Amino acid sequence: MLQRKPGSTFPGLVDRFVAYAKVHTTSSESSDTYPSTARQFDLARILVAELLALGLQDAAVDENCYVTATLPATPGCEKVPVIAFIAHMDTYPEVSGENVVPTFHHDYKGGDIELPKNGKKIVAAENPYLQECLGQTLITADGTTLLGADDKAGIAEIMDALTRIQENPAFRHGTVKVAFTPDEEVGGGVKHFDVPKFGATVAYTMDGGRRGEVESETFCADSATVTFVGRDIHPGYAKDKMIPSVKVAGTFLSLLPRAGAPETTSGREGYIHPYAMKGNASETEITLLIRDFEVEGLAPKAEFIREHAEKACAQWPGSSFRCEIKQSYRNMKYDIAKEPRAMDYAMEAVARAGMKPLLGMIRGGTDGSQLSAKGLPTPNIFTGEQDFHGYGEWICVKDMELASDTIVHLVGVWTEKEA
Secondary structure, eight states, rough: OOOOOTTTTSSSSHHHHHHHHHHBBBBOOOOOOSSSSHHHHHHHHHHHHHHHHTTTTTTTEEETEEEEEEEEEOOOOTSOEEEEEEOOBBBBBSSOOOSSSOEEEOOSSSSSSEOSSOOOOGGGGGOOGGGGGSSOOOEEOSSSOOOOHHHHHHHHHHHHHHHHHHOTOOOOOOEEEEEEEEEEETTTTTOOOOHHOOOOOOEEEEOOTTTTEEEEOOOOOOOOOEEEEEEEEOOGGTTTTOOOHHHHHHHHHHHHTTEEEEEEEETTTEEEEEEEEOOOOSEEEEEEEEEEESSGGHHHHHHHHHHHHHHHHSSSSEEEEEEEEEEEEETHHHHHHTTTHHHHHHHHHHTTTSSSSEEOOOSSSSHHHHHTTOOOOOOOOEEEOOOOSTTOOEEEEEHHHHHHHHHHHHHHHHHHHHH
16 A cells, blocks of 8 residues: 655645644535635635645636646556546535634543533434444544534545655556535535536545445435415404415424424435525415435425425415425436446445445435536545534544545556556
8 A cells, every 4th residue: 555755745644634624614505606605715725735736737726616636647547537536625504614623532432522612522322433433533623613524534535645646656547636626515516617627537526424435326306495475464454364474384384294304214215304484474485305315206205395385375265385396416326327437446445445345325415416417427435524514523533544545546446447
């Protein structure tokens, strides 16, 4: 396995991660700009400088905050298909990502992990994967922010793998592309990404969880916006006249069963999830997520929503509703299956890195969902990130090291099989 050059001037894997985690890159759902926050450029510029220092001379960030760079093929490997590694720079907007303090827990012995601030702790019973990390070094935040391992661990692992490859010039490899994207957490990570210009045959997002896992499936995703229309009258003169739309909307929500909701589903089960509501007595809008691993499962869920909206209006004579369904993304398995090498070589790379390959699925979406739909098959590879999107986010250093190993092995597998 490729080792770091003795006396290397480049930061180590953990040092890179800590430095990236401290950069405030939270995205925003309410912004109408792209990227949604200008602060994401702060990390983008740092990464461009580091890529240039590694010798990737075309490294640059564009107006959309996409960082891209190319590691050219070694002599004799020019015909190996171009592969790419991708990670996102932004962090989840609902939990603070500013002034992150990465906190180390060495030689983890088991049990709950107390965080230094705000009386918060990581509960072992809620994190069974902690048992896989006994004796290892864990990194958390201090209880005042999220950690940002989602997805700055992925960035650090890609940068570490590139460093190891560059410091070992005898290592043969095809052309390797990298991309770091903004706004993944708010669903716009590859909105303006130019797949043909990027020029990769296969890509891999480094944005998964437990060690050894490679994910080739995501949900199929739609959203529904249901607008209930009532009748607003001065409340002093409203008897037998007013139809408050907020109450019609409340009736609709009360009619939705708990079965088939996110809090009662797991594995391959889809769900319907009302997550936002706004309005007044005249009109009230409810936004719902519709998720299913099979595209055929979406339409029945949309019809289920319409049926319950009708039932709600029936209880409030004179009310009405509008329902709009929007497509979000589709299960990437349909597009990844068109290029079987993408998964076959990834699973082999995991095995070569000394782990049992695990075939996984994502109860959500990644940049890879949309990239695969755009013609770039993009499975998702583990990074080690755990319990993300909250104050209790954590990561095991060993998992980060194994993820970096997997990247290097994957580059080697593509070269060995295709040169």
